[in-house]
Amino acid sequence: MRETFFFLLMLCLSLAAGHALAQEADSFETGLQRLSANSFSETERAIEEIAASGHPQAYKILDAASSRRLFYSKLQNVVAWKKDSGAYVDARTGDATTSPPDDLKAVRLNNKLRGLVDAAMGGLSLLADDPGKRRDAAASVFKTRDVKNLQSVNAALAKEKNAEIAKMLTEAKAAIIVTTTGYPDAEVIDAIKSLEARGDQETLGLIRAVPDTASEAVKKAAASAEASVETKLALWETAQNLWYGLSLGSVLLLAAIGLAITFGVMGVINMAHGEMVMIGAYTTFVVQEFIRSSAPELFNYSLAIAVPLAFVVAGVVGVAIERGVIRFLYGRPLDTLLATWGISLILQQTVRTIFGPTNREVGAPDFMSGAFEIGQLSITWNRLWIFIFAALIFTGLLLALRYTSMGLQMRAVTQNRRMAGSMGIRTGRVDALTFGLGSGIAGLAGVALSQIDNVSPNLGQSYIIDSFLVVIFGGVGNLWGTLIGAMSLGIANKFLEPFAGAVLGKILLLVLIILFIQKRPRGLFALKGRAIEQ
Amino acid sequence: MISRAIFENNVGGTIFLGILAILAVMVPVLHLAVPEDSFFHVSTSTVVVFGKYLSFALLALSLDLIWGYCGILSLGHGAFFALGGYAMGMYLKLQTSGGAPPDFMVFLNWKDLPWYWWGFDHLSFALLMVLFIPGILAFVFGYFAFRSRVTGVYLSIITQLLTYALWLSFFRNDMGFGGNNGLTDFSTIAGYSVQAPETRAALFSTTAIALMAGYLIAKAVVESKLGKVLVAIRDAESRTRFIGYRVEAYKTFVFTLAAMMAGVAGALYVPQVGIINPGEFHPANSIEMVIWVGAGGRGTLTGAALGAVLINYFKTIFTTGFLAPYWLFALGGIFILVTVFLPKGIVGTLASVDWRRWIPAKRAPADEAQLKPEPAE
Numbered sequence: 001m002r003e004t005f006f007f008l009l010m011l012c013l014s015l016a017a018g019h020a021l022a023q024e025a026d027s028f029e030t031g032l033q034r035l036s037a038n039s040f041s042e043t044e045r046a047i048e049e050i051a052a053s054g055h056p057q058a059y060k061i062l063d064a065a066s067s068r069r070l071f072y073s074k075l076q077n078v079v080a081w082k083k084d085s086g087a088y089v090d091a092r093t094g095d096a097t098t099s100p101p102d103d104l105k106a107v108r109l110n111n112k113l114r115g116l117v118d119a120a121m122g123g124l125s126l127l128a129d130d131p132g133k134r135r136d137a138a139a140s141v142f143k144t145r146d147v148k149n150l151q152s153v154n155a156a157l158a159k160e161k162n163a164e165i166a167k168m169l170t171e172a173k174a175a176i177i178v179t180t181t182g183y184p185d186a187e188v189i190d191a192i193k194s195l196e197a198r199g200d201q202e203t204l205g206l207i208r209a210v211p212d213t214a215s216e217a218v219k220k221a222a223a224s225a226e227a228s229v230e231t232k233l234a235l236w237e238t239a240q241n242l243w244y245g246l247s248l249g250s251v252l253l254l255a256a257i258g259l260a261i262t263f264g265v266m267g268v269i270n271m272a273h274g275e276m277v278m279i280g281a282y283t284t285f286v287v288q289e290f291i292r293s294s295a296p297e298l299f300n301y302s303l304a305i306a307v308p309l310a311f312v313v314a315g316v317v318g319v320a321i322e323r324g325v326i327r328f329l330y331g332r333p334l335d336t337l338l339a340t341w342g343i344s345l346i347l348q349q350t351v352r353t354i355f356g357p358t359n360r361e362v363g364a365p366d367f368m369s370g371a372f373e374i375g376q377l378s379i380t381w382n383r384l385w386i387f388i389f390a391a392l393i394f395t396g397l398l399l400a401l402r403y404t405s406m407g408l409q410m411r412a413v414t415q416n417r418r419m420a421g422s423m424g425i426r427t428g429r430v431d432a433l434t435f436g437l438g439s440g441i442a443g444l445a446g447v448a449l450s451q452i453d454n455v456s457p458n459l460g461q462s463y464i465i466d467s468f469l470v471v472i473f474g475g476v477g478n479l480w481g482t483l484i485g486a487m488s489l490g491i492a493n494k495f496l497e498p499f500a501g502a503v504l505g506k507i508l509l510l511v512l513i514i515l516f517i518q519k520r521p522r523g524l525f526a527l528k529g530r531a532i533e534q
Numbered sequence: 535m536i537s538r539a540i541f542e543n544n545v546g547g548t549i550f551l552g553i554l555a556i557l558a559v560m561v562p563v564l565h566l567a568v569p570e571d572s573f574f575h576v577s578t579s580t581v582v583v584f585g586k587y588l589s590f591a592l593l594a595l596s597l598d599l600i601w602g603y604c605g606i607l608s609l610g611h612g613a614f615f616a617l618g619g620y621a622m623g624m625y626l627k628l629q630t631s632g633g634a635p636p637d638f639m640v641f642l643n644w645k646d647l648p649w650y651w652w653g654f655d656h657l658s659f660a661l662l663m664v665l666f667i668p669g670i671l672a673f674v675f676g677y678f679a680f681r682s683r684v685t686g687v688y689l690s691i692i693t694q695l696l697t698y699a700l701w702l703s704f705f706r707n708d709m710g711f712g713g714n715n716g717l718t719d720f721s722t723i724a725g726y727s728v729q730a731p732e733t734r735a736a737l738f739s740t741t742a743i744a745l746m747a748g749y750l751i752a753k754a755v756v757e758s759k760l761g762k763v764l765v766a767i768r769d770a771e772s773r774t775r776f777i778g779y780r781v782e783a784y785k786t787f788v789f790t791l792a793a794m795m796a797g798v799a800g801a802l803y804v805p806q807v808g809i810i811n812p813g814e815f816h817p818a819n820s821i822e823m824v825i826w827v828g829a830g831g832r833g834t835l836t837g838a839a840l841g842a843v844l845i846n847y848f849k850t851i852f853t854t855g856f857l858a859p860y861w862l863f864a865l866g867g868i869f870i871l872v873t874v875f876l877p878k879g880i881v882g883t884l885a886s887v888d889w890r891r892w893i894p895a896k897r898a899p900a901d902e903a904q905l906k907p908e909p910a911e
Contacts, residue, residue, distance in 0.1 A: 343869075504706070
């Protein structure tokens with residue numbers, strides 16, 4: 001289908017190129033006249049002539065013809081097309097017709113003609129009014145780089161006002177010149193230069209495709225352009241990996257930061273932390289289900305509604321766990337670890353019983369779907385929002401720990417529990433609130449992760465080990481450790497992946513972390529001082 | 535001297551060894567000699583299932599040695615079990631294929647055995663590897679970890695990372711261990727069919743004897759001076775170091791010993807169950823083992839074995855019937871109940887009851903109970 005289209009496009013453009021610009025007005029006029037003959041063969045020639053004329057109105061006429069909005073009047077020798085509003089426009093001038101003739105008849109097309117019209121429009125779209133259409137046409141010429149298009153590209157280039165499209169046209173022209181033999185060296189070298197400026201994977205292919213028969217000067221220019229494009233590409237690839245790494249790092253940060261807080265303050269690893277993430281994700285699911293069934297117009301706000309709810313739900317569960325189980329295990333961190341593992345099993349099974357073992361569908365609101373590009377960097381909106389979300393949570397937490405009295409108390413308990421207790425801080429209450437806070441943040445992480453991962457009862461399990469990695473790598477001294485731990489693990493992971501593959505990369509990373517712990521048993525940012533030693 | 539330590543003042547241990555000795559003799563007899571329709575006949579499935587429990591008991595015993603007596607909570611002990619199992623599985627696989635590359639390598643178009651499979655066609659070599667592979671890994675890992683003074687929760691997590699890394703590795707087909715499917719479809723062991731009732735009975739007895747041997751070794755260790763140092767490390771690591779003991783050497787020794795015992799348990803597990811796959815490396819398995827020890831009683835040895843058998847027995851009951859969806863509730867509940875209400879475990883709680891109170895004639899001096907060191911974290 002596509003090939004056929006391009007073939008017809010080429011055909012048309014070559015026809016268009018075949019006619020001298022001087023004849024433009026004539027062929028346009030004769031074309032219009034032919035329409036009133038009301039025969040398919042005449043209409044066919046008419047279409048060819050109108051397309052070939054390159055007349056400013058040609059595109060609109062063909063467009064109207066393809067959607068059966070083109071009319072002719074034999075008596076008055078008028079061709080007109082109808083707007084969506086129903087008003088008629090004179091095809092010759094493009095002006096509105098105040099008094100349309102009575103004998104207007106639609107120009108009929110058969111399948112063959114319809115194909116011809118489509119193809120002709122493709123060629124003319126280099127000259128279309130809509131910049132989007134011109135852009136598409138230029139891109140397709142760049143891809144096909146058929147020498148027959150050269151003339152229409154030149155024509156379009158002469159008229160083009162939009163700098164971006166002009167650049168695309170120049171590149172399309174360059175692509176044609178570079179891959180065709182017989183152009184003067186200077187022109188080819190110019191073409192290579194403009195391709196070098198574009199500098200993506202496709203141009204690399206084009207530059208490499210410079211024919212062997214080319215002169216030494218051209219070959220030299222091609223070689224230097226190739227090298228510079230390669231460097232550029234490597235840089236973009238690094239930037240892309242860096243972004244992937246930061247994106248993964250922000251996910252890790254979200255998953256681990258709550259764990260780091262509870263670990264820092266209470267010295268216990270909460271094995272049920274992953275399940276708090278899962279609870280957050282399921283809260284999002286429930287919110288969306290509710291919105292779908294009762295207020296679909298709110299769907300785009302579903303995440304905004306889910307965020308506070310997930311924080312509260314997970315936080316309440318966290319406080320319940322602390323009050324119900326963990327406070328009986330003070331001073332026994334290893335027992336706490338086992339008890340929270342038991343809790344995680346129960347929570348998983350509870351969710352499995354309520355929601356079933358299969359993945360649940362959590363939709364993305366409009367502002368989180370799709371992607372955009374910066375240079376050759378492709379960034380999906382959901383990853384970007386998660387990155388921003390993680391940054392907001394991190395900053396918020398940092399400020400809360402720094403400037404609130406609760407934060408002050410938490411830091412005091414982290415640094416020296418007994419001393420803090422002696423100063424009148426109710427360490428038990430701090431523990432419970434810390435646990436609630438850590439769990440609530442895990443719930444927030446769940447809202448974010450529901451956008452990029454499967455919402456299933458196993459969601460938490462898949463993040464818990466990564467969260468441990470972050471926490472023990474970063475240390476529990478302060479939140480910056482967690483940030484640096486998460487980001488460096490994310491980036492390391494993404495940079496190891498291309499060399500070693502996803503699984504082997506992960507294994508390497510685990511081994512590196514195990515070795516790192518030998519060097520710094522308390523992580524990057526360890527709390528210093530005697531208080532830490534038992 | 536050691537035998538005195540084991541049998542005197544050790545009612546639990548004596549009963550434990552007695553029961554195992556009876557099982558090792560009676561189960562094969564009841565399985566093979568008693569006709570199938572008899573009430574006393576022990577069915578094949580029972581032999582297999584209880585053989586599996588006993589290998590788990592040996593595994594739990596080894597874990598108790600490091601956790602109960604040295605305070606090292608390993609969340610990756612399953613790795614050593616699985617490595618021992620893989621070593622045995624490799625031998626069994628080569629028995630089946632007659633020394634040629636086994637079926638899964640044929641599917642991968644591998645013409646020759648990889649070098650790390652060499653020698654596994656000999657049972658004696660495989661048995662040595664069952665001890666050495668987990669032992670060497672534990673020695674290297676333990677040496678570095680303990681030398682760097684990685685302790686407590688940090689140690690638990692890096693042991694978990696260790697088994698997680700192995701779990702990921704063994705899933706890879708390129709590793710040459712059968713990938714996802716692991717090693718299965720065994721035919722013979724030392725020339726005898728693994729399916730034959732006689733082989734099954736022999737494997738059961740071997741497992742029971744290995745468990746007895748494991749208990750005796752562990753008991754000998756904990757009753758020796760070495761064992762006292764281990765307990766000292768568990769209760770106050772820094773103080774022990776300041777007194778002048780080389781804490782890391784003690785820890786590395788006991789960690790390696792426990793890993794080798796776990797390897798033996800894995801090697802006994804595989805021929806009875808008939809499969810070893812990467813799932814055994816999963817961190818969740820290793821955590822489950824810890825609760826066997828916790829439920830039975832850490833620092834009691836017999837308790838660990840009892841806990842392994844009891845919890846796995848419950849697991850079999852739960853997961854085979856209509857109760858299956860509730861098993862995780864039960865298991866999770868056990869974790870919480872044991873840590874909150876029964877930190878000493880079943881055997882530990884029974885042992886801490888002052889039974890002499892119920893015998894009025896021989897009242898012990900009250901001081902003695904207070905002198906007993908209280909097991910800390």
